[in-house]
Amino acid sequence: MTFRKSIAAIIAAASIIPSAATASAGELNLLTWEGYAPDSYIKPFESASGCSVSATYVGSNDDFAAKLAAGGGVYDIITPSLDTVPMMQMAGFTEPVDTARVEGYDSIYSEFSKAEALVADGQTWAVPMVWGSVSIIYRPDKVAKPDSIGVLFDPQFSGRISMWDDKSAIYWTARLLGYDNIFDLSDQQLEAVRFKLIEQKSLVRKYWTSAGELTELMANGEVYVSNAWTGLTLKEVNSLGKDFAVAEITPKEKAEGWMDSMMLVAGSPNTDCAYKFMSFMQSPEGQCGIAASTGYFPVNPAAVATCMDETMKAERKVGNIDFVKSLVMWKQPKRLDKYLEVWNAVKSAP
Incomplete structure (x- = not known):
C-alpha cells in the first residue's frame, strides 16, 4: 500500500x-x-x-x-x-x-x-x-427474518435497501462472496466485490451517512432493510411509537x-x-x-x-x-488505497 x-x-x-x-x-x-x-x-x-x-x-x-x-x-x-x-x-x-x-x-x-x-x-x-458490532436491521412486517448478508442484495426489496456509505461495504460484500481475507483482498477479489456492489446499486434506496439518517429512512418507511450499528438505530426507531418495530440479526457470515x-x-x-x-x-x-x-x-x-x-x-x-x-473485528486494509478506489468507483457508477 x-x-x-x-x-x-x-x-x-x-x-x-x-x-x-x-x-x-x-x-x-x-x-x-x-x-x-x-x-x-x-x-x-x-x-x-x-x-x-x-x-x-x-x-x-x-x-x-x-x-x-x-x-x-x-x-x-x-x-x-x-x-x-x-x-x-x-x-x-x-x-x-x-x-x-x-x-x-x-x-x-x-x-x-x-x-x-x-x-x-x-x-x-x-x-x-x-x-459494538454491525448487524442487519430490518422490518419484520416487510421482510421475513433474514439469515444472510444476501438480503441486502435481494431484488425483491429493490428500492427499500440501504447501506452505510463507507468502505466497509467492501467487507460486507467480500464476506457474502465467501472471502475470509476481507482486509487483504487480491485484485481479482476486489474486482468481484466491485462488480457485486455495482450490481446491487440499482436496488439501493440510499447510502446512509449517519445513524440519524438511517433512523429517518426506516421511520419514514423508505427503507426496509440495511446494515446498521447494532443497537443505535433499533433504539431510536422503536422509541418513536410507529405502528411497526424494527429488529436486528447477526448474519450467518458473522457480524463485524x-x-x-x-x-x-x-x-x-x-x-x-x-x-x-x-x-x-x-x-x-x-x-x-x-x-x-x-x-x-x-x-x-x-x-x-x-x-x-x-x-x-x-x-x-x-x-x-x-x-x-466471535466477531470479524475491523482492521486497516493492507491496500487501503485500492479499497478506497473500489468504493469510489462503486459510488460514481451509473
Whole structure:
C-alpha cells in the first residue's frame, strides 16, 4: 500500500473540506460520531472539569483524515475506529497518549487497550471508548427474518435497501462472496466485490451517512432493510411509537466488530481538558452515559459495575469476551488505497 496515496485518496473523496480554525485553551473540541457527545453527560463533564466542549460529527471513518488535513488546531480529540487508528498515527495527525494521565485506564479490557492497532513503536496512540458490532436491521412486517448478508442484495426489496456509505461495504460484500481475507483482498477479489456492489446499486434506496439518517429512512418507511450499528438505530426507531418495530440479526457470515477510541490530536493546546475527558469516559458517568446514549457496549467493565443492572450487563456484553472473539473485528486494509478506489468507483457508477 502507498500510504501517502491512501491519505490523498481520502482527502480527495471528501465532498466538503471545512475551513481551518484555531482551538483555544480551556476548550475541548471533539471530532466524533453521533451520540458520543450528548448533553446528558457532556454538561456534567463541563461543570466538573471547567472545560467547554464543542463537537463536530463524522459519518464515516474516512472523514477524520479529510477534516484534520484541512488545517491543524481545529480539534483536540478524535474517535476513529480500529481500522483507522493506524492511519491517524502514521500520518502524524495524532500524538502518543500518556496512559498514566488517564484515570481508570488499567480497568479497560486488555483485548482492547493492548490491541495492535492502538499500540505501535512502544507507545499507546489511543484510549478505548466504546465498542459494538454491525448487524442487519430490518422490518419484520416487510421482510421475513433474514439469515444472510444476501438480503441486502435481494431484488425483491429493490428500492427499500440501504447501506452505510463507507468502505466497509467492501467487507460486507467480500464476506457474502465467501472471502475470509476481507482486509487483504487480491485484485481479482476486489474486482468481484466491485462488480457485486455495482450490481446491487440499482436496488439501493440510499447510502446512509449517519445513524440519524438511517433512523429517518426506516421511520419514514423508505427503507426496509440495511446494515446498521447494532443497537443505535433499533433504539431510536422503536422509541418513536410507529405502528411497526424494527429488529436486528447477526448474519450467518458473522457480524463485524468495531471499537472506537480517543486519540489526542497533535499540537492540541487543550491537553489538560483532553486527559480530563479521557478519564471521564472511563468513569461510571462516561461509560454508562455513552452506553445509554448509543446502545453500544462499554470498554471498561469496572466502571459499569454499579451503574448497570445484571440484565443490562448481559445485554451490553459486559465481561463477554467470547462475543468479541466471535466477531470479524475491523482492521486497516493492507491496500487501503485500492479499497478506497473500489468504493469510489462503486459510488460514481451509473
